[in-house]
Amino acid sequence: MGDVLSYAVRGLTRRHGVGGHSVLANDRIDLDVRQGEVFGVLGPNGAGKTTLVRQLMGLLRPDAGTIMMFGRDVRAAPDLPARLAGYLGQDDLALAELPVATAVATTARMRGVPRAAVREVRDDILDELGLTAVADRPLARLSGGQRRLACVATALVGDRPVLVLDEPTTGLDPVARRAVWGALQRRRDAAGTTVVLITHNVLEAESVLDRVAVLESGRVIACDTPGQLKASVSGDVRLDLAWRHEPPADDPTVAMLAGLATTNGRRWTVRLDPATAREALGRLTTGAALAALDDFSLATPSLEDVYLTLGGASRDLERT
Numbered sequence: 565m566g567d568v569l570s571y572a573v574r575g576l577t578r579r580h581g582v583g584g585h586s587v588l589a590n591d592r593i594d595l596d597v598r599q600g601e602v603f604g605v606l607g608p609n610g611a612g613k614t615t616l617v618r619q620l621m622g623l624l625r626p627d628a629g630t631i632m633m634f635g636r637d638v639r640a641a642p643d644l645p646a647r648l649a650g651y652l653g654q655d656d657l658a659l660a661e662l663p664v665a666t667a668v669a670t671t672a673r674m675r676g677v678p679r680a681a682v683r684e685v686r687d688d689i690l691d692e693l694g695l696t697a698v699a700d701r702p703l704a705r706l707s708g709g710q711r712r713l714a715c716v717a718t719a720l721v722g723d724r725p726v727l728v729l730d731e732p733t734t735g736l737d738p739v740a741r742r743a744v745w746g747a748l749q750r751r752r753d754a755a756g757t758t759v760v761l762i763t764h765n766v767l768e769a770e771s772v773l774d775r776v777a778v779l780e781s782g783r784v785i786a787c788d789t790p791g792q793l794k795a796s797v798s799g800d801v802r803l804d805l806a807w808r809h810e811p812p813a814d815d816p817t818v819a820m821l822a823g824l825a826t827t828n829g830r831r832w833t834v835r836l837d838p839a840t841a842r843e844a845l846g847r848l849t850t851g852a853a854l855a856a857l858d859d860f861s862l863a864t865p866s867l868e869d870v871y872l873t874l875g876g877a878s879r880d881l882e883r884t
């Protein structure tokens with residue numbers, strides 16, 4: 565990873581709409597994305613993530629601020645992102661009528677892959693992403709997940725130095741998601757490709773992302789490596805409890821945890837300092853509540869905990 569900045573963003577501001585109903589979608593965002601890093605953008609729905617990446621791609625004009633791409637001002641060279649970056653948008657309907665293989669091959673040709681190499685390049689990426697079996701089917705006649713995966717293939721083909729991907733793994737099954745994360749890592753490791761991606765899947769992204777920016781209400785509220793972000797909440801551990809049936813509400817430990825827990829049905833997640841967590845667990849496993857307890861675990865914080873600590877909403881996260 566070098567010191568070259570694929571993107572240097574300063575004071576980026578963009579408002580949608582006008583007058584009383586307008587929304588400040590990006591509010592003075594500063595970001596540096598280094599060449600060869602996988603850079604994640606996390607944040608709750610409506611935080612301004614898509615607005616940010618559309619500006620990085622030159623698809624939306626900033627109201628204020630600058631975007632430098634490899635040292636050049638995107639405003640002065642608006643075609644720069646389209647030439648240097650492969651982009652996956654939220655909906656990709658342009659290629660819908662084409663068979664997958666044709667969509668990938670056509671994109672490869674447009675990106676300068678020599679005619680003699682197109683077939684091999686196309687077949688390699690279809691194989692890498694597990695799309696070979698549907699290569700002859702038009703995108704419009706694929707399942708939602710397969711179509712998304714085919715769009716990922718068209719974004720990745722042609723070895724652009726930058727990839728900007730808006731939720732590349734949303735809607736994919738576990739095998740396909742693993743294929744996408746693997747494909748991104750391989751490009752970063754082998755070719756120094758810079759990847760900027762939006763994701764809600766923090767649990768999987770954690771192992772792939774070099775750095776993460778957390779957006780909320782148009783602002784960057786944290787930006788660091790997953791490790792450093794986790795260190796910022798590292799005083800705490802996460803206690804996960806799965807209840808077999810309704811826990812006794814009059815048990816003082818249960819009542820204390822209930823007030824602190826994020827709940828998902830009978831699953832409770834509580835962030836506590838280690839000593840309190842150990843004590844609580846000790847009381848639960850020796851007291852009356854044990855009969856209601858199905859399973860428990862104590863874990864050091866994940867990027868998910870960071871996200872939640874910073875104010876992200878658990879409903880916006882995919883748990884897979």
Ligand SMILES: Nc1ncnc2c1ncn2[C@@H]1O[C@H](COP(=O)(O)OP(=O)(O)OP(=O)(O)O)[C@@H](O)[C@H]1O
Pocket residue numbers: 580581587588589607608609610611612613614615616
């Ligand atoms: N074309 C538009 N006109 C008006 N408001 C818009 C428009 N596009 C986005 N917004 C608003 O701007 C804010 C940021 O939207 P954006 O799509 O960038 O968020 P996001 O973080 O990508 O959200 P999500 O996770 O739901 O995709 C939201 O409040 C959204 O409602």
